[in-house]
Amino acid sequence: MSTVERPRAAEQGDNAPGRATGVLRRLARDPIVVSGVAALVLWGVAALVSPAFASWSQIVTLLVLASFLGVIAIGQTLVVIAGGEGIDLSVGATATLAAIVASRHMDGSNEGFVGAVALALGAAAVVGALNATGILVFRVPPLVMTLGMISVVYGFIRLYTGGRPAGSAAPALRSLVGGDTVAGIPGVLWLWLGLSVLVIWLLRRTSYGWRLYAVGGNPTTAYLSGVNPRLVKASAYVLSSLFAGVGGLLLLGYTQTVFLRLADPYMLPSVAATVVGGTALIGGIGGYLGTIIGAILLTVLDSFLRVLQVGGGGDAPRQIIYGLVLLVVLSAYGRQKRLRQ
Amino acid sequence: MPTPYLQMTGVRKRYGGVTALAGADFAAEAGTVHAVLGPNGSGKSTLLKVLTGVVEPDAGEVRLEGRPLRPRGPRDTLEAGISAVYQELSLVEDFTVVDNLVLGVEPRRWGLRDRAQARRIALPWLERFADAFGGRVPADERVLGLDPGERQVVEICKALVRDPRVLVLDEATASLRRRQVEVLFDVVEELREAGVLVLFITHRLAEIRAVCDRATIMRGGTDVTTVTVGELPEQELVELMVGEMAAVGAAPSTAREQVRLEVRDLSGPRVREASFQVRAGEIVGVGGLQGQGQGSLLATLFGAERRHSGTVLVDGREVRPRSPKQAVRSGLAYVPGNRGTQGLALGRPILENMALPSLARRALLGVGLSRRREVEAARSAAGRMATKYGSLDDPVATLSGGNQQKVVVGKWFATEPRVVLMDDPAKGIDVRAKAELFGVVRDLAASGVAVLVSSSDDRELVEVCDRVLVMFEGRVVDDVHGERLTEETLVAAAMRVTGTEVGS
Ligand SMILES: Nc1ncnc2c1ncn2[C@@H]1O[C@H](COP(=O)(O)OP(=O)(O)OP(=O)(O)O)[C@@H](O)[C@H]1O
Numbered sequence A: 001m002s003t004v005e006r007p008r009a010a011e012q013g014d015n016a017p018g019r020a021t022g023v024l025r026r027l028a029r030d031p032i033v034v035s036g037v038a039a040l041v042l043w044g045v046a047a048l049v050s051p052a053f054a055s056w057s058q059i060v061t062l063l064v065l066a067s068f069l070g071v072i073a074i075g076q077t078l079v080v081i082a083g084g085e086g087i088d089l090s091v092g093a094t095a096t097l098a099a100i101v102a103s104r105h106m107d108g109s110n111e112g113f114v115g116a117v118a119l120a121l122g123a124a125a126v127v128g129a130l131n132a133t134g135i136l137v138f139r140v141p142p143l144v145m146t147l148g149m150i151s152v153v154y155g156f157i158r159l160y161t162g163g164r165p166a167g168s169a170a171p172a173l174r175s176l177v178g179g180d181t182v183a184g185i186p187g188v189l190w191l192w193l194g195l196s197v198l199v200i201w202l203l204r205r206t207s208y209g210w211r212l213y214a215v216g217g218n219p220t221t222a223y224l225s226g227v228n229p230r231l232v233k234a235s236a237y238v239l240s241s242l243f244a245g246v247g248g249l250l251l252l253g254y255t256q257t258v259f260l261r262l263a264d265p266y267m268l269p270s271v272a273a274t275v276v277g278g279t280a281l282i283g284g285i286g287g288y289l290g291t292i293i294g295a296i297l298l299t300v301l302d303s304f305l306r307v308l309q310v311g312g313g314g315d316a317p318r319q320i321i322y323g324l325v326l327l328v329v330l331s332a333y334g335r336q337k338r339l340r341q
Numbered sequence B: 001m002p003t004p005y006l007q008m009t010g011v012r013k014r015y016g017g018v019t020a021l022a023g024a025d026f027a028a029e030a031g032t033v034h035a036v037l038g039p040n041g042s043g044k045s046t047l048l049k050v051l052t053g054v055v056e057p058d059a060g061e062v063r064l065e066g067r068p069l070r071p072r073g074p075r076d077t078l079e080a081g082i083s084a085v086y087q088e089l090s091l092v093e094d095f096t097v098v099d100n101l102v103l104g105v106e107p108r109r110w111g112l113r114d115r116a117q118a119r120r121i122a123l124p125w126l127e128r129f130a131d132a133f134g135g136r137v138p139a140d141e142r143v144l145g146l147d148p149g150e151r152q153v154v155e156i157c158k159a160l161v162r163d164p165r166v167l168v169l170d171e172a173t174a175s176l177r178r179r180q181v182e183v184l185f186d187v188v189e190e191l192r193e194a195g196v197l198v199l200f201i202t203h204r205l206a207e208i209r210a211v212c213d214r215a216t217i218m219r220g221g222t223d224v225t226t227v228t229v230g231e232l233p234e235q236e237l238v239e240l241m242v243g244e245m246a247a248v249g250a251a252p253s254t255a256r257e258q259v260r261l262e263v264r265d266l267s268g269p270r271v272r273e274a275s276f277q278v279r280a281g282e283i284v285g286v287g288g289l290q291g292q293g294q295g296s297l298l299a300t301l302f303g304a305e306r307r308h309s310g311t312v313l314v315d316g317r318e319v320r321p322r323s324p325k326q327a328v329r330s331g332l333a334y335v336p337g338n339r340g341t342q343g344l345a346l347g348r349p350i351l352e353n354m355a356l357p358s359l360a361r362r363a364l365l366g367v368g369l370s371r372r373r374e375v376e377a378a379r380s381a382a383g384r385m386a387t388k389y390g391s392l393d394d395p396v397a398t399l400s401g402g403n404q405q406k407v408v409v410g411k412w413f414a415t416e417p418r419v420v421l422m423d424d425p426a427k428g429i430d431v432r433a434k435a436e437l438f439g440v441v442r443d444l445a446a447s448g449v450a451v452l453v454s455s456s457d458d459r460e461l462v463e464v465c466d467r468v469l470v471m472f473e474g475r476v477v478d479d480v481h482g483e484r485l486t487e488e489t490l491v492a493a494a495m496r497v498t499g500t501e502v503g504s
């Protein structure tokens, strides 16, 4: 989505080598291709360092880990595309909230499964609605609003759980996420695939998607063309929280029990996966395919750092390096934003 | 033969599969006003952007006073004394006019910005152009509040502040009204006397004849010929510019009895108690001096500016759009006056820009889009306006200025509007396409649509409209039609009113 295809270039009768380098140059500038290649190279290096990395089961594990980030970053992608400095830093907190609500109501049994899921997603949607209200009605900058929302959500979780989250995942959820279903591939990956197709369709082939891009590209034009930009942006924030909620549920299915900061580590990576995949922070540019690749790239990087056991196997050095990489990535793309304007 | 003052030879530039320049040659002398003419997309802007260093050519050479010019960017050419007004406006909306004028060349004193000095440089030009701002000097106003014509004048002042030896004006007059153009031309005459080379792109014939000494005609990325303007009859000039063209006679009015749009005592931020009717099939113009609320009237009708009071009826039914969305639902369409900031999402594909206002009509259950159907709709709209494009998936920003403008207008066809509001819709469109555009507007009217159109060019209004409402300070003060509908009357109507109102 982020690359604008130019079929007419192919129709041109320029000499073959010139055309080939032209295509190469365009590919080299396509963020999806760049991120994809980077992910493959990292994975290759990791496999050289530790051959176990290349095993089928390890690959599946990597993808499962990437799927949580990928699902949480769906909403991030929508919000960033919608523009107006759009960003949702509360996705981590929202995912945690959904997991905690669901785990309490499932309490390790399948009985209240549907109700628990509905309640969890409902709670997530409320967070999204609050974000949207703050940003669009009270004109709080998205960064500030969603950052503030993190504290609100965690405060609420503390009240709700009394500091000790209760319950555990329903067996149905557990088997959905972890259990083998088709072709030795765990259900969560099929689910991610399904959601991806849905989101990519939503962005590319629905009037909602086209309006979202138009609003991100130029809200005034969208407004004067009969679109309600505020409604479109508000829906992006609500969807963002909803998908974060889904991500939280999947995490719950994976970890089976919850803890207070379950999905916290997904906050910045969700933004990073989005921008690395070519969705520009200025809005109106990008798509979910890139975010998928971005999520996989970041997950490979994280696992690679674990394999390297930098600094003698402790977790702290890895965290520092991963954090630094995120910072570099985000600031690099942030600078690009300024250059474009 | 002495070498020309400015010489460009064999300039080539291509973007992907589109050839913008195919080996163009160009030469011009100091102390002349040299027009660059040609149809939309013929490479005029690209040629002059190569000169100013904004575009890096694939091949070709530029020589100024015999010395080769190899700029790495506009900064280098600025130092060489070349300064330009581009077709796309480049002002910072949140800055004041003075800040915009000195942007990039801010005078400094002990490392700090010297505001007093900035004003000393900027004010003389603003004062010089006061008439173009309706008699005021908007030094400390923010650009945000200026209308498209005034912004254009600010752009011109910005180029002048840089004290150029070569001044490039790329359709700098496209959204200017008569009075503003007159002020500009006075200045251009002075610059010519002072030995400055003025390169002037325009699609308005009258302007070419009024100030230009020489003219280079471009077509398909090359220069066709260079002529001396004074030696050529107008008809031949038009033929050189766009090829043979049937003369557009005044088409018969298609107005019917039925009143389609009725406006009673409409007041808004810059509109005061406007009352008028437009019948089905009628094309009504909105004229007057610059900045008398013409744009505001259209925007208020469309719900884009807040209506304070008044009643608007479409086919006898009251409509009170509080947003453009509601206006579109009631059968209104609106071509805004500023294509870059209002008309287009520049980074998005042509396809999406074309589809935006009418998406819901083609979507399955209001949601699902079929690419084939969208492409068909966009092709047909683009075809109707004779838009030149490479692929519908290209960002609309890659189109030439005139072709962008065609998208701004064309995207409304598919909504099948009953009332069409157009704010200066033909700006930047070449002579032939303009005739085609107004032909399309005629067809729309013939099918029963009511059209309300403002224009910065009185000549356009006379050619296309059945009737022209003259506005002054937000009021409709005259209704010019029938025998009276000539350029002279329009000017007089706008001026006379000025006299009486000011006197009273
Ligand atoms: N950045 C770009 N990317 C791709 N194509 C471009 C770009 N800039 C210009 N073109 C193409 O080059 C051709 C010439 O464009 P140019 O803007 O020079 O035309 P023009 O003569 O100024 O037309 P107009 O009268 O409409 O302003 C057009 O077909 C246009 O689509």
Ligand SMILES: [Mg+2]
Binding pocket: B044, B045, B046, B087, B170, B400, B401, B402
């Ligand atoms: Mg141009």
